[in-house]
Amino acid sequence: MLDILIKNGIIITMDDDRPVINGGCIGIEGGRIAFVSGENEPSGRAAAVRVINAAGRIVMPGLINTHAHTAMCVMRGYADDLPLNKWLFERIFPAEARLTEREVLAGVRLGIAEMIASGTTSFSDMYAHEPKTAEIVLECGMRANLSNGIIALGDEFDFEADRATRELRSLIADWHNAGNGRIRADASIHAEYTSPPWVWRRMHELAAENGLITQLHLSETKGETEDCALRRGGRSPVRAFYDEGILDTPVLAAHGVWLSDEDMELLREKGVSVSHCPVSNLKLGSGIANASKMLERGINVSLGTDGCASNNSHDLFEEIKLAALLAKGSTLDPTAVPAYTALKMATVNGARAQGRGNETGSLKAGFDADIIMLDTDKPHMRPLYDAVSTAVYSARGGDVALTMVQGRVLYENGEFKTLDIQRVLRETEEFAVPVVLSEKA
Ligand SMILES: [Zn+2]
Numbered sequence: 001m002l003d004i005l006i007k008n009g010i011i012i013t014m015d016d017d018r019p020v021i022n023g024g025c026i027g028i029e030g031g032r033i034a035f036v037s038g039e040n041e042p043s044g045r046a047a048a049v050r051v052i053n054a055a056g057r058i059v060m061p062g063l064i065n066t067h068a069h070t071a072m073c074v075m076r077g078y079a080d081d082l083p084l085n086k087w088l089f090e091r092i093f094p095a096e097a098r099l100t101e102r103e104v105l106a107g108v109r110l111g112i113a114e115m116i117a118s119g120t121t122s123f124s125d126m127y128a129h130e131p132k133t134a135e136i137v138l139e140c141g142m143r144a145n146l147s148n149g150i151i152a153l154g155d156e157f158d159f160e161a162d163r164a165t166r167e168l169r170s171l172i173a174d175w176h177n178a179g180n181g182r183i184r185a186d187a188s189i190h191a192e193y194t195s196p197p198w199v200w201r202r203m204h205e206l207a208a209e210n211g212l213i214t215q216l217h218l219s220e221t222k223g224e225t226e227d228c229a230l231r232r233g234g235r236s237p238v239r240a241f242y243d244e245g246i247l248d249t250p251v252l253a254a255h256g257v258w259l260s261d262e263d264m265e266l267l268r269e270k271g272v273s274v275s276h277c278p279v280s281n282l283k284l285g286s287g288i289a290n291a292s293k294m295l296e297r298g299i300n301v302s303l304g305t306d307g308c309a310s311n312n313s314h315d316l317f318e319e320i321k322l323a324a325l326l327a328k329g330s331t332l333d334p335t336a337v338p339a340y341t342a343l344k345m346a347t348v349n350g351a352r353a354q355g356r357g358n359e360t361g362s363l364k365a366g367f368d369a370d371i372i373m374l375d376t377d378k379p380h381m382r383p384l385y386d387a388v389s390t391a392v393y394s395a396r397g398g399d400v401a402l403t404m405v406q407g408r409v410l411y412e413n414g415e416f417k418t419l420d421i422q423r424v425l426r427e428t429e430e431f432a433v434p435v436v437l438s439e440k441a
Contacts, residue, residue, distance in 0.1 A: 002048035003407055004028040006371070008040045009054030010387045014061050014347045014362040019340065020387050026059065028369040031180060031406035035365050056377050057401060058387050060343075061362055062121025062370040063316040064350025067215075067254040067275040067304025069127045071107030073114065074099070074432035075309040084221065084284050092309055095436050103432040104129045105136060109424045111314055112140050116411045116418075118315045118397025121370040121404075124252060124275070124304070124354055126188055126215050130167045134175040134183050141410045141418045143182040143370065145252075145354045146171055147215045149190030152199045159202045164188065172210050180406060181359065185210070189246070191217040192228055192237035197244050207249045213355050214246065218253035218274075221286045225258045238263035247272055252353050254304055256294065257287040264297050273300040273353035276345065278322040279313070280306030291345075292327040292336040302350040315397035320346050324392060339392035369407040374399045 006028070011021040013036060025041055027034040027048070035042070072092075079091035099107075104127070115123060122143035125133065130146045137144045150164035159165055171185035187207035189200050207214045219225055219237050228237045238259065241247055247270035256274040259267070267274065276291045294301050303319045305311050320342050327337035351361025360370045374395050376384055381399065384390050403411040410418050 002027045002029050002034060002046050004050045004052060004369075005042070005046060005048035006052045006054050006059055009057055009059035009373070010376075010384070011036065011363060012058060012060040012343070012387050012391060013364060014344060015364045022387070026363065026369075026371070028407045031369060031408070033363060033365055033367050033369050036363050052402070054373055056375070058374040058376060058391055058395075059363075060372055060374070060391060061347045061360070062372050062403065062405065063119050063320075063346045064302065064354065064361060065115065065120050065123040065305055065314065065316050066252060066273070066302040066350050066353045067277055067306055068111070068123045068125050068314070069307035070111035070115075070123065070125050070133070070314075071099075071104040071127050071129070072307030072309045073111040073314065074103060074107035074428060075307075075436055076312045078436055079309065080283075080312070084286070087284070087310075094439070098435050098438060099432070100435070101129050101132060103435050105132055106424070106427040106431045108133050108136050109140075109419060110428045111308065112136065112142055113416060113419055113421055113424050114314045116140070116142065116403050116416065117400060118317065119372040119374075119400040119403060120314065120316050121372065122350070122354060122356070122360060124186065124215060126190070128163065128167070131170045131175060134171065134178065137183060138179045139418065141405050141408050143356075143360070143405055145184045145186045145213065145215070146175070147186035147188035149188040149215065149217075150195055150199060150203055151190045152195035157199065159199060165203075165206075168206065172212075176210075182406065184355065185212060186252070187212045187214040189214060189216045191220075191224070192240055193224055197240070200241065200244050200246050204244070204246050204249060213250045213252055215252050216241075216254070218256055219258045219263065220255035220281070221284075222258055236260060236263050238266050242266045242270065250355060252302075254306065255281065255286070255289060257281055257289045259290070259294075264294060264299060267294075268298050271300070273302055273349070275302050275304040275353060276319075276323055277304045277306040278319055278326055280304075280310045282322075283312075284310050288326050288330050290330070291323055292331060292333075295337070295341065300349050300352050301345055302353040303346045313397075316346055317395050317397050317399075320392055339386075339388045342392050343388060369404060371402075371404045372400055373402040375401040
């Protein structure tokens with residue numbers, strides 16, 4: 001007996017063998033996809049506990065956000081239109097220093113609610129309070145790769161005593177692979193400019209010992225690459241990490257805006273995934289990553305929102321459309337990053353970047369049932385000549401009618417099934433907002 005049968009759907013599988021099925025059904029059992037069929041209903045009349053009629057809906061894989069600082073959504077709209085250094089050092093860092101666990105966790109819930117409602121089923125996070133975040137992710141039914149980016153500025157630094165290391169050890173011991181594999185611990189080096197090479201090597205050892213992916217920020221701004229060259233004998237951040245052996249274990253690098261041809265070659269050689277964050281890079285005036293060139297070179301490029309203080313949204317549909325448009329506009333080539341490629345970045349490539357390439361990101365038998373549905377009964381979603389084009393160029397996060405992870409429905413027709421949205425909104429206002437606003441005199 002199936003747990004769920006989805007029938008009559010326009011299915012975008014993201015499986016290259018048959019990417020789109022115009023009128024098909026999906027059987028779900030034990031949290032996994034039992035079959036994807038090209039018939040509107042299964043011929044054998046498979047019995048199911050629940051049947052979902054997806055007529056008029058696009059059924060597709062859940063989206064994967066490969067670079068987030070989820071809790072930062074409590075600072076959404078708090079500091080906009082500022083130069084990066086002023087934004088970071090005068091507004092964001094001081095506000096972050098005031099946040100305690102209570103406010104951070106309110107932000108995590110708010111961010112997860114936003115992601116669920118806009119079709120994201122898995123995210124890669126880099127922030128503090130990650131073991132507690134794991135608890136919330138499990139509770140909400142989401143999937144996440146969690147990390148705390150190590151920052152070691154100044155001469156005195158105790159690697160083992162540092163909060164990032166302690167949180168990583170706790171994630172490994174208590175949360176890695178919890179919830180049927182929904183949670184994964186990732187190692188993390190915040191960036192080339194926030195810690196010395198000996199700290200990178202220690203973090204890399206931890207990643208290697210435990211078979212973890214390492215998340216980092218990489219070549220985000222022009223200034224970062226110029227300063228690195230001055231500090232490290234003309235080397236780029238990519239070259240510096242490469243020379244220290246940091247790229248010898250799987251790495252998920254956010255941004256990659258300022259990459260030379262040599263940098264791209266090193267990333268390709270080491271199989272590094274790059275999380276393209278177009279909205280954040282534009283908003284902070286950092287530049288435009290050359291996603292089409294990276295893809296051509298064989299680099300796995302996925303998509304991320306970055307933190308909500310520099311976006312100000314977790315709606316991955318914006319990133320998908322923008323990734324396609326920026327590639328076209330910046331290369332003067334309208335065939336660059338076609339719709340299907342852009343959607344792959346947010347699904348298949350994202351899963352690969354998270355080390356979940358055999359688990360999620362496309363709809364095929366044996367994969368986890370991480371599925372979303374888009375409502376097409378709206379003016380901006382019609383006519384529907386090509387489901388992939390509609391999903392990439394017309395859809396918005398608000399068109400998501402259903403979100404499911406491992407066969408569990410988390411959101412349906414505007415209703416959250418795993419969190420109390422009124423409480424989430426109230427706690428954001430009551431806990432987080434006053435703290436963000438309480439600047440010292
Ligand atoms: Zn970031």
